[in-house]
Structure formats: structure tokens, C-alpha cells
Amino acid sequence: MTKPMDEMTWQEVEPGGVISEPGCASSYHTGTWRSEKPIYKEEICIRCQRCFIMCPDASITPDFEKNRMVWNYDYCKGCGICAYECPVNAIEMVQEGE
Amino acid sequence: MGKKVGIEVSIAAAEAVGLCDVDVVAAYPITPQTHVVEHLSELVASGDLDAEFVPVESEHSAMSVCCGSSAVGARTFTATAAQGLALMAEIVYIASSMRLPMVMFLSNRALSAPLSIWNDHSDTMMVRDSGWIQVFCENGQEVYDAIFHSFRVSEDPKVSLPVMINVDGFNLTHVIEPIEFWDKEMVKAYLPPFRPLSKLHPDKVLSMGAFGMPEIYAEQKQAHDVALTSSTPVILQGWDEMAKLTGRKYSAVETYRAEDAETLIFAMGSICETSTIAVDKMREQGKSVGLVKLRLWRPLPMGDLRKLLAKAKDVVVLDRSIALGAANAPVTSEMRALMYHEPQRPKIHCMIAGIGGRDVTPDDVVKMVNMALSEKDYEYHIYGVRG
Numbered sequence: 351m352t353k354p355m356d357e358m359t360w361q362e363v364e365p366g367g368v369i370s371e372p373g374c375a376s377s378y379h380t381g382t383w384r385s386e387k388p389i390y391k392e393e394i395c396i397r398c399q400r401c402f403i404m405c406p407d408a409s410i411t412p413d414f415e416k417n418r419m420v421w422n423y424d425y426c427k428g429c430g431i432c433a434y435e436c437p438v439n440a441i442e443m444v445q446e447g448e
Numbered sequence: 449m450g451k452k453v454g455i456e457v458s459i460a461a462a463e464a465v466g467l468c469d470v471d472v473v474a475a476y477p478i479t480p481q482t483h484v485v486e487h488l489s490e491l492v493a494s495g496d497l498d499a500e501f502v503p504v505e506s507e508h509s510a511m512s513v514c515c516g517s518s519a520v521g522a523r524t525f526t527a528t529a530a531q532g533l534a535l536m537a538e539i540v541y542i543a544s545s546m547r548l549p550m551v552m553f554l555s556n557r558a559l560s561a562p563l564s565i566w567n568d569h570s571d572t573m574m575v576r577d578s579g580w581i582q583v584f585c586e587n588g589q590e591v592y593d594a595i596f597h598s599f600r601v602s603e604d605p606k607v608s609l610p611v612m613i614n615v616d617g618f619n620l621t622h623v624i625e626p627i628e629f630w631d632k633e634m635v636k637a638y639l640p641p642f643r644p645l646s647k648l649h650p651d652k653v654l655s656m657g658a659f660g661m662p663e664i665y666a667e668q669k670q671a672h673d674v675a676l677t678s679s680t681p682v683i684l685q686g687w688d689e690m691a692k693l694t695g696r697k698y699s700a701v702e703t704y705r706a707e708d709a710e711t712l713i714f715a716m717g718s719i720c721e722t723s724t725i726a727v728d729k730m731r732e733q734g735k736s737v738g739l740v741k742l743r744l745w746r747p748l749p750m751g752d753l754r755k756l757l758a759k760a761k762d763v764v765v766l767d768r769s770i771a772l773g774a775a776n777a778p779v780t781s782e783m784r785a786l787m788y789h790e791p792q793r794p795k796i797h798c799m800i801a802g803i804g805g806r807d808v809t810p811d812d813v814v815k816m817v818n819m820a821l822s823e824k825d826y827e828y829h830i831y832g833v834r835g
């Protein structure tokens with residue numbers, strides 16, 4: 351796995367910025383772009399999975415074992431679509447760091 | 449040893465490119481580069497050169513084709529001048545930042561406006577910070593030899609950077625000179641096949657030209673800068689190996705009667721030959737004057753230059769372009785910056801000479817040196833400007 355971009359030294363950069371490992375974009379954590387964070391309220395959630403379908407970054411997945419939705423904050427950019435789409439307001443956007 | 453022929457420098461350069469068995473030539477015709485490209489198209493049309501000649505619709509496309517062909521591992525050549533280089537500029541930076549080997553013949557010409565087809569260095573100074581290896585040539589033989597050297601250096605896996613050969617438009621491109629040719633065996637011995645560091649090929653998938661986030665841009669620039677500055681040993685070795693083959697020895701900086709000189713003329717390109725005559729004249733008058741000729745503009749041979757310049761009392765830089773509104777003309781600025789922290793440093797004067805193709809004779813060089821030595825202000829001057 352290629353090192354995350356923000357940990358690479360100049361000596362480790364491939365000549366000309368060539369990317370020799372296909373699909374390594376996943377090592378770049380777009381979650382660092384987030385200014386607001388979606389907070390999941392499990393007790394309100396009706397498990398409709400609309401958030402899972404709508405998330406443009408595939409950052410929400412259903413956990414069937416535990417019967418709940420799970421967020422991957424490494425890639426969630428905080429766009430708020432999930433909170434907007436949730437029919438029962440089970441997702442709240444809060445300022446990052448609060 | 450090859451045969452000596454009287455030939456136009458542009459045609460000789462094209463012949464050299466042909467001898468290097470180039471794979472792709474992509475260029476758009478522009479004065480005074482035209483003869484190079486024209487002759488290469490003839491070589492391809494006649495079947496003497498097995499290459500892809502891409503008659504693109506603009507210089508922007510020419511440089512884009514060159515990036516593509518270099519990226520698949522093809523030996524790549526282009527040529528341009530002034531406005532053509534300006535149109536290319538966007539991709540010029542991309543070629544070097546992506547570490548794509550290729551050779552550009554730049555027939556130096558003044559940038560418009562006013563529209564000028566004549567020689568100065570304003571075009572090349574526009575891309576001096578682009579991260580290409582950049583060399584200047586003094587005469588036709590140097591131009592011819594530089595083609596072989598540039599391909600060798602550019603494609604060396606330790607370097608993998610594009611090389612720009614600066615050739616003064618008309619003053620050099622269109623003159624007929626006796627040039628000693630290389631033969632195929634010499635080229636074969638000197639120039640190994642192109643084996644790129646990485647190339648686009650279906651057998652091994654990779655991406656080139658990806659975007660760089662703020663987290664990685666600085667690292668990539670640092671890596672490029674180190675690659676450029678550490679290409680010097682390969683450049684020098686290329687000249688050493690050439691000396692063994694041809695008997696002609698080139699180096700990054702050369703001097704003429706500079707050993708004990710109190711005053712040094714500093715020049716790049718064909719004006720160096722004019723300046724040697726001026727040096728002889730001044731020596732005859734008992735003046736302690738010598739000449740420093742810079743061949744390797746990028747990466748700048750800083751150590752060599754510091755050593756040479758520190759010995760003089762005065763350095764007169766013959767700048768071939770003007771940097772409007774700047775502290776000084778480009779080459780002078782750089783020499784002053786280079787010497788600023790030296791315990792012993794000369795006065796560095798700036799004479800902007802021969803812009804837009806204005807003729808510079810040996811007498812003009814003598815006059816410029818005299819003017820510089822008597823000046824009070826150390827500002828830059830356009831030599832010979834009326835009014």
C-alpha cells in the first residue's frame with residue numbers, strides 16, 4: 351500500500367509524480383476536508399438505509415450483525431447529504447471539533 | 449571520425465536528430481526555427497528517417513504530443529521560437545515536472561510586441577524556471593554536438609528530464625559553418641537506447657499527471673529541483689565521453705584569457721564569439737579583460753561561477769533580454785544573487801545588448817565594457833538605445 355500523501359517525504363515521491371499502484375486513491379483520507387461531522391442517533395434511526403444509498407463517498411454502511419448504520423470518517427467529507435435525506439432526523443451535523 | 453562539411457547550422461542540427469534515430473518529431477513551423485523542422489520532415493518523407501512526424505496545429509499541441517510520445521517511451525524532439533514557446537509554455541512546465549525526457553531546439557528570438565523575428569534571449573528567459581536542463585551554444589559545431597549530448601543526458605534514468613538547446617536565431621541558425629559530422633557508429637557508441645523510468649503500457653498499469661494536493665505539491669517540487677540540480681554529473685560525463693569520441697571538450701563554464709583578468713565579460717550564446725574578439729582588442733590596448741562563457745544555464749554551475757567571478761574586480765554581464773520593472777536583467781540578477789554572500793565579490797554591471805536582433809559588434813562589446821567601468825549607478829542600461 352502506498353503511503354498516505356501527507357506522510358510522504360520528497361525522497362519517497364515517485365519521479366514525476368507517477369502513480370505506479372492503481373487504486374491507491376483510497377490511501378488519501380478525504381475525511382480531512384470535513385468541517386461538519388454527521389452524528390448518528392441510533393435510537394431514532396428506523397433503518398431505512400436511505401443514507402447508505404445517498405452518501406456520495408460510500409462512507410456509510412449497514413452493519414447487519416449489530417443492526418445499525420456505521421460511518422467511515424476517513425472518507426466522509428461532511429457534505430450533509432445523509433442528514434438532509436434522513437426521513438426521521440436521525441443524523442445531526444455538528445461543527446468539527448465541537 | 450566523421451567528415452567535415454560546410455552546412456547551414458539548422459540543417460546540420462536536423463541531420464543530428466536524424467542520426468539519433470528519433471521516434472517522434474512534433475513541431476509547428478516558426479521563424480527562425482523553420483529549417484530544422486522542414487529538413488526533418490524531408491528526412492521522414494524520403495524514408496531516410498523512420499519516425500513519426502506530427503504536423504500539429506499549434507505549439508501547445510506540439511509540446512502536448514511530445515509529452516505523450518515521451519510517456520510511452522519514444523525518443524522525442526521538437527523545435528520552436530519566441531511566440532511558439534510562449535504558446536507552449538503551459539506544457540513546457542508539465543513536461544519537466546512529469547520528468548519526461550525530450551529535446552527541444554529553441555532558436556532564440558525576441559518576444560512580441562513589437563513583432564520581431566530577430567534574435568535575443570527574451571523567449572528562453574520566460575521559461576528559465578521551468579525545470580528543464582538548459583544549454584546555450586556559441587557556434588554551429590556546438591549546436592550539432594549538443595543534439596547527441598542532450599538526448600543522452602535527457603534519457604539517462606538518473607536524470608529523466610527534458611533538455612532545451614538555446615541557439616541564437618539567424619545569428620546561428622541560418623549561418624553556414626564547417627561542421628564535423630558524426631557517423632552512425634559514433635552515435636551508437638555514445639547514445640544508448642531510450643529506457644524510460646516509467647512508461648504508459650497496457651502490461652503495467654500506472655497513472656501519469658495526477659493532481660497534487662497541497663499535502664504533496666511542495667514535496668514534488670523539491671524532488672524535481674533535486675533531480676535537476678543533481679543532473680550535473682551526468683551532463684559533465686556526457687561531455688567527457690564526447691571528448692573521447694570527437695576530441696572536442698565542452699564544460700559547463702568556459703573562459704577566455706580570464707586567468708589574471710581584473711574585468712570579466714560574462715556572456716551566453718553566440719555573442720561569446722564576438723566577445724573573444726573584443727577581449728583580444730582590449731588586451732592589445734593593455735587592459736586586463738577576460739571572458740566567462742556560460743554554456744550550462746540550468747542547472748546553474750554555482751560553485752564554478754563563484755570561484756571564477758570572485759577573482760575579478762568587475763564583471764560586465766551582457767544580458768540579451770530585459771526584465772521590465774525588475775531589480776535587474778535576468779542573468780545579472782542571478783550573478784549578483786550568486787555572489788551576495790561571498791566575502792570577496794566583484795562589482796557586477798549590466799549591459800543589455802542586442803535585443804530584438806540589434807547587431808552587436810566587437811567594438812560594441814569594447815564600448816560596453818568601458819561604459820560599465822565608468823558608470824556610477826550600477827543600474828541596468830540598454831546599450832545603444834537612442835534618446
Ligand code: SF4
Nearest residue numbers: 395396398399401436
Ligand atoms: S437515513 Fe436515517 S433513518 Fe434511514 S438508515 Fe440512515 S440514519 Fe437511519
Ligand code: SF4
Nearest residue numbers: 405426427429430432
Ligand atoms: S456527510 Fe456526506 S459524506 Fe459524510 S456520511 Fe453523510 S453523506 Fe456521506
